[in-house]
Amino acid sequence: xxxxxxxxxxxxxxxxxxxxxxxxxxxxxxxxxxxxxxxxxxxxxxxxxxxxxxxxxxxxxxxxxxxxxxxxxxxxxxxxxxxxxxxxxxxxxxxxxxxxxxxxxxxxxxxxxxxxxxxxxxxxxxxxxxxxxxxxxxxxxxxxxxxxxxxxxxxxxxxxxxxxxxxxxxxxxxxxxxxxxxxxxxxxxxxxx
Amino acid sequence: xxxxxxxxxxxxxxxxxxxxxxxxxxxxxxxxxxxxxxxxxxxxxxxxxxxxxxxxxxxxxxxxxxxxxxxxxxxxxxxxxxxxxxxxxxxxxxxxxxxxxxxxxxxxxxxxxxxxxxxxxxxxxxxxxxxxxxxxxxxxxxxxxxxxxxxxxxxxxxxxxxxxxxxxxxxxxxxxxxxxxxxxxxxxxxxx
Numbered sequence: 001x002x003x004x005x006x007x008x009x010x011x012x013x014x015x016x017x018x019x020x021x022x023x024x025x026x027x028x029x030x031x032x033x034x035x036x037x038x039x040x041x042x043x044x045x046x047x048x049x050x051x052x053x054x055x056x057x058x059x060x061x062x063x064x065x066x067x068x069x070x071x072x073x074x075x076x077x078x079x080x081x082x083x084x085x086x087x088x089x090x091x092x093x094x095x096x097x098x099x100x101x102x103x104x105x106x107x108x109x110x111x112x113x114x115x116x117x118x119x120x121x122x123x124x125x126x127x128x129x130x131x132x133x134x135x136x137x138x139x140x141x142x143x144x145x146x147x148x149x150x151x152x153x154x155x156x157x158x159x160x161x162x163x164x165x166x167x168x169x170x171x172x173x174x175x176x177x178x179x180x181x182x183x184x185x186x187x188x189x190x191x192x193x
Numbered sequence: 194x195x196x197x198x199x200x201x202x203x204x205x206x207x208x209x210x211x212x213x214x215x216x217x218x219x220x221x222x223x224x225x226x227x228x229x230x231x232x233x234x235x236x237x238x239x240x241x242x243x244x245x246x247x248x249x250x251x252x253x254x255x256x257x258x259x260x261x262x263x264x265x266x267x268x269x270x271x272x273x274x275x276x277x278x279x280x281x282x283x284x285x286x287x288x289x290x291x292x293x294x295x296x297x298x299x300x301x302x303x304x305x306x307x308x309x310x311x312x313x314x315x316x317x318x319x320x321x322x323x324x325x326x327x328x329x330x331x332x333x334x335x336x337x338x339x340x341x342x343x344x345x346x347x348x349x350x351x352x353x354x355x356x357x358x359x360x361x362x363x364x365x366x367x368x369x370x371x372x373x374x375x376x377x378x379x380x381x382x383x384x385x
């Protein structure tokens with residue numbers, strides 16, 4: 001595939017992601033995971049690694065992710081196309097709303113659609129987390145034996161520890177840094193065992 | 194005209210700053226937007242900020258982009274929205290572009306590999322926390338629980354594109370609202 005074709009594909013894919021994602025935070029994770037894995041642009045592991053990078057750098061998750069995937073697949077032009085793609089739908093829709101329907105959010109149809117969308121996003125993110133969790137705990141595939149592997153036990157301990165810190169409202173950057181340090185410690189310890 | 198150009202330029206620098214110093218995207222931006230746009234420049238009011246958030250939540254796309262576009266348009270029309278949106282995107286773009294090269298240099302390094310193996314467990318925890326925060330904000334009623342469960346089960350165990358689930362749930366929400374409205378209208382019949 002030529003770079004131009006790849007850039008067009010990046011633009012259109014991220015246009016779709018930008019146009020059909022509602023809500024902040026990780027609302028776009030489910031659709032992005034599906035599209036990026038379908039195209040084979042990144043592996044699930046690379047996506048999860050990058051979420052950590054995105055948590056530790058400024059800027060919206062959506063923009064960070066689009067720029068990263070664009071760069072990885074087609075260099076600078078790819079980054080520009082993917083980022084433009086994810087921004088364009090919001091930009092146009094907000095311009096129209098700001099210009100014509102100030103009462104947009106009170107519209108009955110919009111409210112009705114949102115009644116279904118808001119809980120749907122929760123369910124979809126939960127499913128995305130399940131697949132991320134499977135990759136974190138069972139990177140080589142799942143079987144009952146995998147519950148007693150070094151990888152599973154150490155990952156699970158780190159996960160529980162970080163969960164406690166995250167709920168104590170420790171800043172995500174520190175969660176990333178501490179889990180990185182633990183990962184390094186556990187990795188070298190595993191070599192000795 | 195000169196006044197408008199000045200406003201556009203101020204929008205650009207303000208949103209560049211917001212983009213460069215906000216970790217975590219959309220919602221994390223709100224206090225900074227309030228300070229810069231409402232308190233410092235007095236371009237819009239606190240009520241407007243609430244309005245922006247409500248609109249950003251019911252339109253697609255990243256909240257940060259929605260807010261920048263909306264505030265920019267309010268303050269200086271189309272070119273204002275262009276300046277604000279560019280401003281909020283540009284810092285992330287540059288930072289991530291540079292980081293992606295650094296990441297590629299080090300990804301085969303054994304220490305980095307171990308670090309990321311720990312980080313992935315940490316990220317999983319952050320995702321769970323973020324899911325919980327979002328869950329707390331959703332209005333809880335039977336219909337919401339049904340949709341949550343249905344979206345989760347279908348997405349996790351059936352091989353179907355996420356877009357179909359999003360579309361289906363939105364439609365179900367609309368149908369549910371119509372039925373709820375009708376039921377309410379039938380009982381009270383006050384608003385005609």
